Amino acid sequence: MTEILTQINGVPIHKNFVKDLPYNPNLKILLKDKRKAGILSEVIFWKQVRAKTFHDIDFDRQRIIGNYIVDFYVKTLGLVIEIDGPSHDMKQEYDDIRQNYLESLGLVIFRITDFDVRNNLSVVMKELEDFIVWKYGTTPSSKI
Template identity: 80%
Template sequence: MFWKQVRARTFHNIDFDRQRVIGNYIVDFYVKTLGLVIEIDGSSHDDKEIYDGIRQDYLESLGLKVFRITDFDVKHNLSILMKNLEEFIIENYGL
């Protein structure tokens, strides 16, 4: 559902990559031009706070920004989520 909102530059003409390898990790979505990682957290992330924290610290050490969302919000609050992403991008990148 999220991919349909951002693929083919449909979201503010931003080029999103899906399932991108960065170091030893695979991120859900990546915007190379912005250095932005988008992670969708579902039940597979339950009880993985330490791992996710280490992973996020690594990504941020590369100068990347991480925007985390839940799979619940993707399924039930997509329009709000997209607005929040837009605000995050404007706030952090001035677009």
Template identity: 75%
Template sequence: MEQILTHIRNIPIQRNFVENLPFNPHLIILLKEKRKAGILGEVLFWKKVRARVFHNIDFDRQRIIGNYIVDFYVKALGLVIEIDGSSHDEKEVYDGIRQEYLESLGLLVFRVDDFDIRNNLSIVMRELEEFIILNYGTTPSSKIL
């Protein structure tokens, strides 16, 4: 089975599919409301990643994981992308608990500030590439002489 998802800057990116994630069906109504809200940073980011336009990687928007709704999720990598806007001000403890929970499931979390999405989107996308390369990139095995 092919374990390489894609290539970024000619570096193979390894799949990291995390199975059996918990799902709280009671959050479905809230999820639909969040999708309709159209928060600018999320909409701008979505335009850059939807329909596999970012290195042919499939992103889900507003995904329920356990008792949380994450902003974006890459199933093939087990990667959560969280866009922190003003709603995250004064919520460092909550965000820390949430991130710890997600990481306990074997997921990685890439956090980005909403301000940076709105003002430096190309830099954010480059940082996301670097994060993916660092955490999921593989180097071809070298021959041992």
């Protein structure tokens, strides 16, 4: 059994650390620019999860993984959170290739829309809770 990271609504959440993720140092310059851009939905989401305020889970903002920069990353869960805004509207093929690559590394992707973060934040946070419980949680009745 893996180590317990936290509990959400009484359900133990198990760590799923993914080791040895590829890193492209050439993206560091882009990373700084992305952070400075201050995309509203990312800033709003960050205020909900920074400094372990969301169930004592540590989130990284703008993390380089391979040749990509993901919006948010939870290292202890191997969880990528992507906020899809208007820039994703015409890039479905690129997003699919990117997601397949990240999943091939053993990462789990949780996608939310820019609109929902700006207009339905409480729903987004509840959906994230439910997703984490579904992917990483065990209830007492599921233990064998």
